[in-house]
Amino acid sequence: MITTPNFINKVVTGITTWARVNSPWIIHFNSGSCNGCDIEILATLTPYYDIERFGIKLKGSPRHADILVCTGPVTRQARERLLRVYEQMPEPKFVVAVGSCGISGGTFAGCYNVVGHIDEVLPVDAYIPGCPPRPEAIIDGVVKLLNHLKEGTRPQPIRPEIGDHA
Amino acid sequence: METLLAITSIMFFPAGLSLIFSGMLYEWADRKLVARFQNRVGPRWFQPLADTIKLLAKEEIQPLGVNQALFFGLPVVALSGALTAALYVPIFGIQPAYSFPGDLIVTLYLLSLLTMCMGLAGWNSASRFSIVGATRTLTQLFAYEAPFLLALLGPAMAADSWQIGKIVAYTESHWMIVLQPVGFVIALIGLMGKLELPPFDAPEAETEIVAGALTEYSGRGLALFHIGRSVEMVIGVSLVTAFYLGGLGNPLIFLAKSLGLLLVMAFLQSVLVRLRIDQTVGMWWRAGAILALLQILALIVLK
Numbered sequence: 001m002i003t004t005p006n007f008i009n010k011v012v013t014g015i016t017t018w019a020r021v022n023s024p025w026i027i028h029f030n031s032g033s034c035n036g037c038d039i040e041i042l043a044t045l046t047p048y049y050d051i052e053r054f055g056i057k058l059k060g061s062p063r064h065a066d067i068l069v070c071t072g073p074v075t076r077q078a079r080e081r082l083l084r085v086y087e088q089m090p091e092p093k094f095v096v097a098v099g100s101c102g103i104s105g106g107t108f109a110g111c112y113n114v115v116g117h118i119d120e121v122l123p124v125d126a127y128i129p130g131c132p133p134r135p136e137a138i139i140d141g142v143v144k145l146l147n148h149l150k151e152g153t154r155p156q157p158i159r160p161e162i163g164d165h166a
Numbered sequence: 167m168e169t170l171l172a173i174t175s176i177m178f179f180p181a182g183l184s185l186i187f188s189g190m191l192y193e194w195a196d197r198k199l200v201a202r203f204q205n206r207v208g209p210r211w212f213q214p215l216a217d218t219i220k221l222l223a224k225e226e227i228q229p230l231g232v233n234q235a236l237f238f239g240l241p242v243v244a245l246s247g248a249l250t251a252a253l254y255v256p257i258f259g260i261q262p263a264y265s266f267p268g269d270l271i272v273t274l275y276l277l278s279l280l281t282m283c284m285g286l287a288g289w290n291s292a293s294r295f296s297i298v299g300a301t302r303t304l305t306q307l308f309a310y311e312a313p314f315l316l317a318l319l320g321p322a323m324a325a326d327s328w329q330i331g332k333i334v335a336y337t338e339s340h341w342m343i344v345l346q347p348v349g350f351v352i353a354l355i356g357l358m359g360k361l362e363l364p365p366f367d368a369p370e371a372e373t374e375i376v377a378g379a380l381t382e383y384s385g386r387g388l389a390l391f392h393i394g395r396s397v398e399m400v401i402g403v404s405l406v407t408a409f410y411l412g413g414l415g416n417p418l419i420f421l422a423k424s425l426g427l428l429l430v431m432a433f434l435q436s437v438l439v440r441l442r443i444d445q446t447v448g449m450w451w452r453a454g455a456i457l458a459l460l461q462i463l464a465l466i467v468l469k
């Protein structure tokens with residue numbers, strides 16, 4: 001039983017999933033946000049919130065990253081760049097949209113220079129609402145995404161309940 | 167039998183798997199200590215292991231316009247260079263597996279192989295960030311390599327031998343940190359330059375040049391370079407401990423000494439800021455090299 005390919009497969013999948021859940025490296029991209037969300041993301045990365053506890057590390061190169069954290073609506077100028085950053089990431093990769101603008105276009109919805117929300121350009125795996133969301137909410141969103149990864153499936157979009165992070 | 171023994175020592179002990187795992191432990195200790203200096207909790211103990219497995223399981227992208235053989239070969243060469251160097255070094259205070267007169271020089275050159283490979287990998291990646299990173303990596307190599315070598319030559323000259331085993335036997339009765347304090351400081355800081363730790367992390371400054379020479383590497387190649395770096399850390403720390411902090415002695419005491427060295431390195435990492443590449447080179451040649459030479463001169467005169 002121990003040598004059946006099925007069993008080996010299961011063990012290997014288990015180990016890789018464990019490693020993936022415990023070592024998410026993120027890259028941060030601003031596709032046209034007002035900078036409010038970005039300031040909150042940077043605050044999340046400071047020693048005060050210490051996300052290295054979860055193994056999260058900020059990476060400069062899309063080639064090293066697993067999770068693309070993007071903020072803001074997608075402008076016509078940023079669309080190409082956002083797609084390029086996404087395509088440069090190696091599989092498996094995930095996208096987290098931070099802020100109301102990333103979810104729906106927010107205050108920029110309908111502007112002449114805006115393509116729309118991030119969902120219209122990339123497949124988003126988790127949404128973190130707020131304008132801007134607090135660092136705790138961002139951590140919570142990423143950890144919820146990781147918990148879904150543990151089940152081994154690409155997560156269904158997670159929309160946290162309103163009032164969850166008051 | 168001979169070959170079997172050689173294969174075992176490369177695959178498992180003292181090089182190979184045991185070294186890779188201890189490299190991960192050292193990397194964790196370093197990250198954890200830096201985290202504690204910054205007053206945060208820091209990574210969990212299995213963090214480097216999880217990072218490595220994740221990278222190994224990821225897709226490996228080959229950018230357009232690179233030489234395929236070099237792109238996939240360089241990480242392997244880098245790691246094997248570091249692992250081979252371990253055969254001549256007393257890791258954890260255990261006598262080295264192989265030894266011959268002059269193995270100190272061979273070890274030091276094997277250790278530089280990793281940096282060379284990184285530089286070549288950066289050149290080969292055909293991306294502007296990696297080329298800038300590669301240039302900085304190689305420039306920095308020329309800065310710290312000579313003073314570091316001179317600093318390790320001090321104990322070698324005092325022991326009248328170029329064989330690591332004999333030098334270590336000599337330093338056991340002579341604490342070199344007392345006799346050659348300048349050499350110790352230069353060796354320690356040179357080691358930090360070799361490992362590209364802050365303040366010498368200009369080659370991979372993520373705020374300016376993304377990730378330096380390794381920008382285009384993903385998946386396995388990146389993992390191998392990472393492992394090579396942490397293996398180099400184990401070897402470097404062991405070498406400096408054995409040369410300057412009273413030889414081999416008991417493996418447990420040796421481990422405690424190397425941890426003390428790591429503590430000092432983590433402290434320096436968290437209090438110093440990144441130097442520009444020209445400042446690094448200037449500092450090494452204006453202060454480091456001259457001090458190391460003076461130390462050697464004093465050694466020759468007093469001996």
Ligand code: SF4
Nearest residue numbers: 033034036099100101
């Ligand atoms: S959600 Fe709010 S803070 Fe974030 S980009 Fe939009 S307007 Fe700015």
